[in-house]
Amino acid sequence: MKTVSENACFGGTQGVYSHASTACNCDMTFGLFLPPEAADGPVPVLWYLSGLTCTHENAMTKAGAQAWAAEHGIALVFPDTSPRGDDVADDDAYDLGKGAGFYVNATQEPWSAHYQMWDYIAEELPNLLAEHFPIDAERQAITGHSMGGHGALTLAMSLPGRFRSVSAFAPISNPTGSDWGRKQLTAYLGEDETKWAAHDASLLMRDKGFDGPILVDTGTTDQFIDLLRPEALAAAIAEKRQQATLRLQPGYDHSYFFVSSFMEDHVAFHAAALWA
């Protein structure tokens, strides 16, 4: 593992690290914020999964999460959103290929050689963090924005016991029913739609639910709200009688100005679960 940079930040350290990924078969880069308390021993961790076109860097610089993570003594992990490198397959569209891994393990050509983001986030990166940093693997939570909200919700429901709480900002909530989903799930997983269900938060909610609290914020004037389909997740949550808080925020859009506006609430929400 290689240290790309480390900056003092809110009394802790904002680091960027790269490593050779076995899952993705390429070098991967991630950001890690460690609060001051990490100097004294393992701290809880909140995963932040980013959206389409993002790298590890966007949320690290624009979401304003470190202030609140420092206040609550929580680490933040900012993974990349896809494999990277010249020999990694890509597509001209912004919503397929690099920057658009969708947090699945691709089974189809040309994607399957590197696009194994589920295994990367669910297995490889947690193990790497546990090995190298003072992270308490027993106290993990997860959040994300847009495609990353989709990733956070699907990982949390599919790995029971792993995360104590899950939240999302404007998540892609029902990808099997949206142009932000059907195209990518076809490309990565093939045309058999039964394979897609494990990567649709609304379908997973009806099937599994989540053993813990959920918080989801979406802006009422999000320019992509028709693609996000928050109504599908809201209905599934209500029908499942799932512990959750769903908020439609008046006047907010899909940007990081929206994400940062509600970050304090999300970090406090996770802190309550992580420090319980």
Added chain:
Amino acid sequence: MKTVSENACFGGTQGVYSHASTACNCDMTFGLFLPPEAADGPVPVLWYLSGLTCTHENAMTKAGAQAWAAEHGIALVFPDTSPRGDDVADDDAYDLGKGAGFYVNATQEPWSAHYQMWDYIAEELPNLLAEHFPIDAERQAITGHSMGGHGALTLAMSLPGRFRSVSAFAPISNPTGSDWGRKQLTAYLGEDETKWAAHDASLLMRDKGFDGPILVDTGTTDQFIDLLRPEALAAAIAEKRQQATLRLQPGYDHSYFFVSSFMEDHVAFHAAALWA
């Protein structure tokens, strides 16, 4: 004036606007955050001047200032750092020309046609804001980072009565004694060093001082600290018996991770003066 974008942000609005600038003789772009209270009437305003290579956008997306401005009911203005456009003179170096206006009125060729950033920040933009937005011109404060800290300090001392408080993050504190200054002041103002003194915060402090409180933060491990020369400003402030708080922050560098870490303190500092 043209609206480039408006995003809901912390209950207020983060806008970006462009206009034809008379001072700079080109189109200029700025960011403006209006807190929720602006819907009910004029609000106090904090100017944020950015550093080398920045546009209006960097601080707007990375400094985390809107959270605290919203809490205190204060507007934020994020001006650009130089004139822009294909017919504006430039230099290959990152620290001269575009992105490096140094908040002076250039008198030398080829810069004087457009590089009139002092007049733009001191006169034109305030008038434009007063005309179009609910800004209380009687309650203004100013801050900035690096080159923008230089701008904030020199403007505040040179326009007595304009700003109630001034702060800076890692300001270029003594440009007449630094490679971040001598090169640019020579290019923009010519070789007569007596013309430079009006744009050196440490010299202005000895000459004029500031009728209000000052807050300055600099990281002890700022990679540019030898160019910033905080010691010159510290000595001048002490000798002037100027009301001020100077903080050397252990382990922090020159990045926005540093700026954002102390933004809450700076906005609260200005809020105390603006709401007094």
